[in-house]
Amino acid sequence: MECCKCDWQVYKQRVSERGEYLLETGQWSDCKFAVGTEPHQKVFEAHKLFLAMSSPVFEAMFYGGMAEKNEPIPILDVQPEAFKALLEYIYTDVINLQSFDQACELCYVAKKYMLPHLVKECTKYIWRDLHAKNACRAYQFAKLFEEPTLMDKCIEIISSETERVLGDPGFEEVELSTLVTILEQESLCVSSELVLFDAVERWARKECARKGLSPDDNKSLRAVAGPALQKLRFLTLKPAQFAEGPALSPLLLQEESFAVLVNISAPGGGKLPLPEGFCPSAKPRQGPAKSVFDLPVTMDTIKDGNKFVCLRQVAHKPPIPNNSILDCTMTFTVDKNICILGVQVPTQVHPNSAEVPAPHDLATLRQPPSNESYTELLYAHLLDCDGSRLTYTHFTSRVFYGQLVEIGFNRPVYIQRNKVYRVGVVLNKMGWYPMGVCSQSMTCDSVIFNFCVGQPSDYSRDGLIRSIVFTY
Incomplete structure (x- = not known):
């Protein structure tokens, strides 16, 4: 029934x-x-x-x-x-x-x-999902909910990617206390204090607009930005830099600009002290404490001669199908500080390949793969040991079947020796991918890579990530 x-x-x-x-x-x-x-x-x-x-x-x-x-x-x-x-x-x-x-x-x-x-x-x-564009909002979230470890991680990103943080439109929405916290950092990656001053002025104008005040009024700007203004290190600037920049801003009174300029031109300022509350430090901001991050590297500056590919040895297994989304991850450590540029992944097995399972009545019709191409579509990222995203890329391109394709990240990232990192690749193109059991230890140009470290749950289908592309 x-x-x-x-x-x-x-x-x-x-x-x-x-x-x-x-x-x-x-x-x-x-x-x-x-x-x-x-x-x-x-x-x-x-x-x-x-x-x-x-x-x-x-x-x-x-x-x-x-x-x-x-x-x-x-x-x-x-x-x-x-x-x-x-x-x-x-x-x-x-x-x-x-x-x-x-x-x-x-x-x-x-x-x-x-x-x-x-x-x-x-x-x-x-x-x-932590990166430069949301580091300030994440910091405010972590502070509100008393998550000190997350707060420290946000400050680390702000310190190492300061100009990207300040250049994002979302920066102008931060709270005053967050702005002050940023300016209190000894280590900030900025070309000069002018970058910070410009950020404070942009923030102050936005804050005036939020409060219904005139963004061009000197008193209004100073009222909203006062505590932040006092954290700026004007004495690190050259006389011409200050005279052509901050001295012309409505954020400073004329007598304040004069006093600061005298102190820049004549250290100690003679008998003319700095305005009350202004920062007396003439020490420029330092870069992030970890010197491994101090060297700027871009894809354009990397030559073929100093790009290395750590290709893992592989014992081939039958290919696996991707019916919708195929996710693969791999953890690894290195014994030297290096700069990660990207990864290499295999392209699909040709649908006519004898490796691809087929209905019995079609098996005899299978032909060896020809030199054909298809459009690959994938996403890849690099995470640190805390799961915070360091860099990523979206890849769409015509590729040939049965080859290795190099996926370059949006930006190179320095990583430290003996720390665990994780590469993740999400394949979005339906088809068959060649699977294999890859070596878990390789040496490339004297750098020792150990793959699939940690718990088995930390990595999956790692055979779809064949190489780490790096430089020094």
Whole structure:
């Protein structure tokens, strides 16, 4: 006898599937939440038992001595999409993070309702997506949620990629305290203090606009940028640099500009002291403390003579299919400080190759692969031991079947000896790829590479990453 279609429980094999059904349909719901503010507010139906068994905050809300009696329960400080993601996690254990901003919003909700595992997963996502363009926002997030290790990592990126951080439009949205923290760093990668002054002035004009003040008014600019202005090291500039730049800015009063110029021209300033609160240091900013990062390298400056390819030896295995997305990762260490330029991956096996499995009646029609090409589509990145992304690339190009193709990263990255790094490649083109068991230790130009280090879960299908391309 066929089960009635209304008996939905019969067709749900796992608890997560049953939870998903209840969340989507609202069946048996006994509480409602009005989340967000108008005009974007949304109402969510939920189940007290599900929520209480996942969160002590919800437990107190529904079953404590001060149980919530409002209906719907207002939650004004949370975005609807973040609350929806929270409910999906509670009901199904699924965490679907798609962006840096979403991870930050969901982490806020997870902290509020005391779901530590969800907080951890959000933080890990932020680590993996950390780069110059979001380092300031990530720092503010880490400071708000008291994540000191993440704060240190953000400062490290800001210090080593300062000009990229300051050049991003998002920098102008940072809080004053974050701006001051940046200017307090001894180690910043800037060509001169003029870069920092220009950044402060741009930020101050933007802040005036946000507060409804005139961005050209001297008093308004100084009011918003005062603490940051006092962190600038004007005495590191040459007289002409200061006279043609900061001295003409509305950020400085005429008498202040004169006093600073006298102190630059005559160290000690004679009888004319620096304006009150101005930084007396004449020591230029240092680059990042790790000297391995001090040498600027670009793809254009790398010649064929000093580019090396550590090609792993491989024992071939049958090819594997990519029916949608094929993800492969490989961890590695080196015994010397080197600069990573990219990787090499194999292209697809020709569809007519005898290596590719085929229906029995077509097997005799298979011909050896010809010299044909196809459009490869992939994404590759390099992560450090903390899972933070160091560099990446999107690759789309016509390639020949059965060859190795070199994938250059968006920028070269210096890495340090004896530290673990991870290369990841995501293949998006359907077809068959040659698999193999690759050597786990290779020496190239006196550099010893150890591959697939750490736990087995740290690497997968590493045979699809055949080479590391590097220089010194």
